[in-house]
Amino acid sequence: MMLPARFRSSHRDRQTDLDRLGPLYRQLGQALAGIERECTGLSGRLDEARTRAAALMGNEDGIYFDREPADEANLVEAEAQMMAAFRRLEQLRTQRSMLTAWRDEIEDTGVGGALRQWAGSDGLLTRFLRVVRARIAVIRRLSRFSAWMLLIVIVYATLSGVEQRPSVAWLMPDVERSLAFLAAAAAFALGYPRQRIAIFTIGLAAVVSLEFAQAWAPTRHGTLHDVLVKAVGVSLGLLLVSGLERLKQSVRVS
Incomplete structure (x- = not known):
């Protein structure tokens, strides 16, 4: 059968x-x-x-x-x-x-x-990315302002005395440093999308320069370990923005 x-x-x-x-x-x-x-x-x-x-x-x-x-x-x-x-x-x-x-x-x-x-x-992320795309001009202006403000805070935190240095009590120092540079790099990358290579290069130069500058600040000293931690923050900030932009493109295609 x-x-x-x-x-x-x-x-x-x-x-x-x-x-x-x-x-x-x-x-x-x-x-x-x-x-x-x-x-x-x-x-x-x-x-x-x-x-x-x-x-x-x-x-x-x-x-x-x-x-x-x-x-x-x-x-x-x-x-x-x-x-x-x-x-x-x-x-x-x-x-x-x-x-x-x-x-x-x-x-x-x-x-x-x-x-x-x-x-x-559509998920929350998709709707969020669509809102970002619709408000991109305003976001870029806010990002530029935030980037320069963050840079000023970082310079002050790096070169001021230990007792004046702002810190978050519940964060490890390395995580705190990395997040600060991550936020600044991401803000610069959003505000100046055509200058990513320059941002990365200048960011690394700023990390090294600030560590050397600590030699003239009382109670402060720069270390190679801190340079690496902050450089990782700069790199992750740029990668984060690039990843979000790729995701935004995929949402637009789909």
Whole structure:
């Protein structure tokens, strides 16, 4: 007697569909969200352009007066810009209709509910990285300010007397030193993303220079051990920022 053919389970088929269609479904959702943002921004700018054009026309209460040549040129330019905005809005509406139809077709494959849940199941880290990406300009400015403040604190802590040196009682001295340089290097790397090699080089030079400078500070002395600990902190700070940026890129792709 022949045994019946064996087929994959429905659960495995469902998981295969999710793995295959899930990334596409999420990309469509992100594209539609981007279209909505662009439409909202463009509509707002279009309203402002209408207001400016009405002011340039100068036909209030039916009274017409001759416009200056510069105002006439500005009005012509405003009309051309508004027509371009109208055309762009029509393009966006066409794209939205097309992408919405594609998404609806994917949902009609029988795994629509699971796909909606899958697309909305971003973890806390994913949402955090998206917020970071949206606020990157502000974060860079804050990072620059924090980096220089941390550098000032580090220089003071390194060259001041032992009794004036700030410290955290529950941290080991080596961990404290490493974390301080890690935080400073990470802040500089976030604030100056195109200067990573210079930050690493200058960071190591600063570590060595500050240890040598302790020879002129009472009750302080630099050691090779401290140099290594602080250099590890600088390296880990730069690696941490690089790792977060790679993770951010992977979130954007997925």
